[in-house]
Amino acid sequence: MGIDTRQRILTATNELFRHHGYNGTSLSQVSKAAPATIGSIYHFFPGGKEALAVAVIDSTATVYRQLFESIVAETNDPASAFSLFFDQAGQMLVETDFIDPCPIGTIAREVASTSDPIRRAAEAAFDSWVEAATDYLVRNGIRQGEARDLATLFVITTEGGFVLCRTKRSIEPLHAVARTTSPLISSALASRSPTPSKA
């Protein structure tokens, strides 16, 4: 059972960050929640708390990118794919009593001015999400520039939606996002050049 100690530490830290942010989480809390001794934490993460944050951000980036890909893979219409993503995020919020679904935005805003390694990890995460959504929209016939703008809006409304939902303890803000932005995808699809794809 020694092998998954690293993963236990990572999982516990992720949850604590989503509860209390970066500066609000102490290593003693992590040690207790994992559970793992302080010595073990420093064994797996010699860079201490900062390295732990980078690892949490990297793994969260991957998990959310995979969630996005799995949702679009199961959905025919791109406009409803994004709505489905917002629905699923809202469901997560309710099930967890409005714990933050994503640790990255909070951590980035807390320490963007003081920890460049963490800021860069968060930047890479957001970039990878924008890229994944852009590629998906381009695959559906939307031209590169418009696709990138819409993908950026998608990530921004996700993060901004989490801010309002967590604050208001309501998923209504995410519903407003879905209602207002869904027509943007539809209209971009409608105005694409009528080159037939192999689908």
Next chain:
Amino acid sequence: MGIDTRQRILTATNELFRHHGYNGTSLSQVSKAAPATIGSIYHFFPGGKEALAVAVIDSTATVYRQLFESIVAETNDPASAFSLFFDQAGQMLVETDFIDPCPIGTIAREVASTSDPIRRAAEAAFDSWVEAATDYLVRNGIRQGEARDLATLFVITTEGGFVLCRTKRSIEPLHAVARTTSPLISSALASRSPTPSKA
């Protein structure tokens, strides 16, 4: 000069929160930056750090609401009014080397699970912004329900835009917001019922 000590404390705290968030800011930092002694801080804010945060959130809510009202008062077209707001926010980001323009979103996400007074203050701030933007859109002929959705999207994209801009040290995300959401306002205006207003 005793009279504005309270204001100096408030201003210094606001700036420190935007730099390092709530848990990343200590009262000793506030004391040094204000400047004011710890005793003075507790004299004006007997509730300590938590009361200080509520006061910062309340004052920030008012300042931003006034900024919004002043921008829309100087602009003819609602679609360009929102773009102007995003432009101005972007300008602020560049001028301050990407210090967070708004302390509320960060603080709310940090302590929404642990401090209900702070969470409620942040909720009131967001609500007041949504209400101001909704009223403005309704005054311009957009029906209540659609206006509220667009106003909510406006606040969400502002907060989410700050997250990405601060993380990427770039104002390009806010530009993407302006480009993608501006047509939504225009189309809502175009489809309003043709009742003539007194403008």
Next chain:
DNA sequence: GTCTATAATTTGATAGAC
């Protein structure tokens, strides 16, 4: 209203036995 001193606790991090 402002100041200094300090209480009581917790923090991130390290050392070294096992």
Next chain:
DNA sequence: GTCTATCAAATTATAGAC
């Protein structure tokens, strides 16, 4: 790999002189 013990520094908050 895991554990305990411990460091030096910083934290919020309070007390009481001026």
